[in-house]
Amino acid sequence: MKKNRCISRLLVLIILFITSTFSVAAEGNIMVILNGTELSFDVLPIMQDGRVLVPIRAVFESLGCDVCWMEGLNMIIIVKNEIKLLMRVGHGDFYKFTGFDIELFKRAFLNKDKSLGNFEEYKFDIAPQIIDSRTLAPIQPLCEAMGINVSWDNANKTLILTCNNNFILNKKTDEAFTYEAFIFFQKLEDGDIQYEENKLDIEYSLKYEDTTPDILVELNIISKEDLNKDMYITHLEALEIFHKICAYDVIDPDNVGDIREWYWGHILEPLDYLYDYYKKLLLDLSRGLKNPIVTYDDLLEMKFNENLTYYEALKYFTRMVGDTYSCIDAPAELSFTEKLQTYEAAFKKGLVNNLNMDNADLPIPRQEFYKLLHKAIFVLVHVGSISPSVERYIDLIIEKNERASKPKVETVIHSKEISVEVSFNDDMSISWTLPDEYQYFVDKGFWMNIATMTSDGVLRNRITSGISNHISPDELIQFIVGSYPEKLNYIRCIYYKYEPDATTRNEWFFDIDISNIAVFIEGEELKPGIYTHPKGQWPATSISLADGQVFKEGAYYLLTSRQNVYRKAEYNTVSHGIFKATETSNVFVNSGDSAIFLTGSIYLDEIRIQEVIVKGDATTGFTLHVTPISKEIFTVKEGTQ
Numbered sequence: 001m002k003k004n005r006c007i008s009r010l011l012v013l014i015i016l017f018i019t020s021t022f023s024v025a026a027e028g029n030i031m032v033i034l035n036g037t038e039l040s041f042d043v044l045p046i047m048q049d050g051r052v053l054v055p056i057r058a059v060f061e062s063l064g065c066d067v068c069w070m071e072g073l074n075m076i077i078i079v080k081n082e083i084k085l086l087m088r089v090g091h092g093d094f095y096k097f098t099g100f101d102i103e104l105f106k107r108a109f110l111n112k113d114k115s116l117g118n119f120e121e122y123k124f125d126i127a128p129q130i131i132d133s134r135t136l137a138p139i140q141p142l143c144e145a146m147g148i149n150v151s152w153d154n155a156n157k158t159l160i161l162t163c164n165n166n167f168i169l170n171k172k173t174d175e176a177f178t179y180e181a182f183i184f185f186q187k188l189e190d191g192d193i194q195y196e197e198n199k200l201d202i203e204y205s206l207k208y209e210d211t212t213p214d215i216l217v218e219l220n221i222i223s224k225e226d227l228n229k230d231m232y233i234t235h236l237e238a239l240e241i242f243h244k245i246c247a248y249d250v251i252d253p254d255n256v257g258d259i260r261e262w263y264w265g266h267i268l269e270p271l272d273y274l275y276d277y278y279k280k281l282l283l284d285l286s287r288g289l290k291n292p293i294v295t296y297d298d299l300l301e302m303k304f305n306e307n308l309t310y311y312e313a314l315k316y317f318t319r320m321v322g323d324t325y326s327c328i329d330a331p332a333e334l335s336f337t338e339k340l341q342t343y344e345a346a347f348k349k350g351l352v353n354n355l356n357m358d359n360a361d362l363p364i365p366r367q368e369f370y371k372l373l374h375k376a377i378f379v380l381v382h383v384g385s386i387s388p389s390v391e392r393y394i395d396l397i398i399e400k401n402e403r404a405s406k407p408k409v410e411t412v413i414h415s416k417e418i419s420v421e422v423s424f425n426d427d428m429s430i431s432w433t434l435p436d437e438y439q440y441f442v443d444k445g446f447w448m449n450i451a452t453m454t455s456d457g458v459l460r461n462r463i464t465s466g467i468s469n470h471i472s473p474d475e476l477i478q479f480i481v482g483s484y485p486e487k488l489n490y491i492r493c494i495y496y497k498y499e500p501d502a503t504t505r506n507e508w509f510f511d512i513d514i515s516n517i518a519v520f521i522e523g524e525e526l527k528p529g530i531y532t533h534p535k536g537q538w539p540a541t542s543i544s545l546a547d548g549q550v551f552k553e554g555a556y557y558l559l560t561s562r563q564n565v566y567r568k569a570e571y572n573t574v575s576h577g578i579f580k581a582t583e584t585s586n587v588f589v590n591s592g593d594s595a596i597f598l599t600g601s602i603y604l605d606e607i608r609i610q611e612v613i614v615k616g617d618a619t620t621g622f623t624l625h626v627t628p629i630s631k632e633i634f635t636v637k638e639g640t641q
Contacts, residue, residue, distance in 0.1 A: 260571040307363035516621035531634035551581040563603040577602035
């Protein structure tokens, strides 16, 4: 019985599918004639349930209308002079508004009040739908609302549209209405507009819903003086503005932060002449907190002090508001190589109302740039992967300005010296025991820093060490020899509780006198051999010296490396590693029982070596007999493991 019911249901579904398919396709090709001329389509009109559905954009652009797709809302606005038609995919109603007052339209729409602003509500028999990336809708009610005559020739399956040619030629773009309507429906969608008892709550609107450049002044994006500058805007001026728009931290000319990435490789070498301020700015824009604004290719081709063109402005704006659904992938706009692609992306996001590129290579007037800027900060941007967030730049800017307006909170540190029992051992290790009242440092997850201190009280090499109660001779040698010829007199141990939001922090410290350790640079430098390391890793499997030289049992060997990856030497990092020879041999092998680097790490560039022999004891003091650092470097060899 169950089997028969399943078969019956299946037959019904098949019949319904065949019937539905036949009802749409069996009518044959449908023609649309406008004033005697047949229109062409990339997606053909269809007959559905006795109604003709046509591609909206193709028909109404032929009628001289502006057709604007509202990204993210699945909504279309058709504009013809003072007449605006608004419809939404999947919805059975659409709206007509006559006039240019956007505020009047908002109130009319929210209250569904036909007495306000020549507002009318219409119904579709069949809701608009998307087929092959085109929006199709019943044409007759739309045409009638626009004042266009519509007739149907059933014998020839032809839709006939007639209107006065002056209607087609007479065109006034209402860009402001289109854009403001877009923002209005975005906020309506997000629930940012509240109203009750048929009255519009005027508090729905962001105070920044102004269309004049004054809004940009209020947001600290531009200054009042900027409004009166030269007619055109240069690349460098525009990029500084983009930097503010994208909610980066403000660049302090005296503190440009870390610009070492600029000197990585040789790509940007032709632009090394730029001030560090601009290097930091351009790095930020090329990496992007959300979407990169410029590419390295852009920078290398850019004439920074020349005027920005319409095309270049749109290129940067479309990148700024481009959607990306990966945390690491740049938006597709970055790969655009043709102007048409950029204009299409700008059209899709509502930055432009058409694909006219006549002005692409002309300088964009400053005021036009500010208008684009105003649009862009309200555009919804999707960012993320599995659960993409939707944000507007204006919200980020407001948030940043609010943070900047708050007093800067600095952590005030209160230091207290404590008395600790310290033992200096004959192997030159140091250990200590905290007083009973401070044992909670260990139990409560306190942090510990170790810092070396010069004779004049300057702290050096503050290193987070975690909770510990000893310092090994290896660490001491690295501290002392690595800082030579600067004389270190003390080691300061600092305990503290890390609380990220705290305005005050208490630190407890004690000093260890290491003035009983003397350093003598003497003897001949060693000659490095081969430094062998596992594939893809920095720890050595073995280290050898040149023929005729040996590692001495019980001696320490300090390795110093400079990582040479930056064009600017000051950014190449010095690192240290240290080990103790377990036997006299030309080769030191790193076994499982003897870590090659007891402290620190080493880069694989320019590895040099020094021998350190420790003499003395805790009673008489210690001397470190250190060979000069080798002039030659190790030959680095990668192993197979």
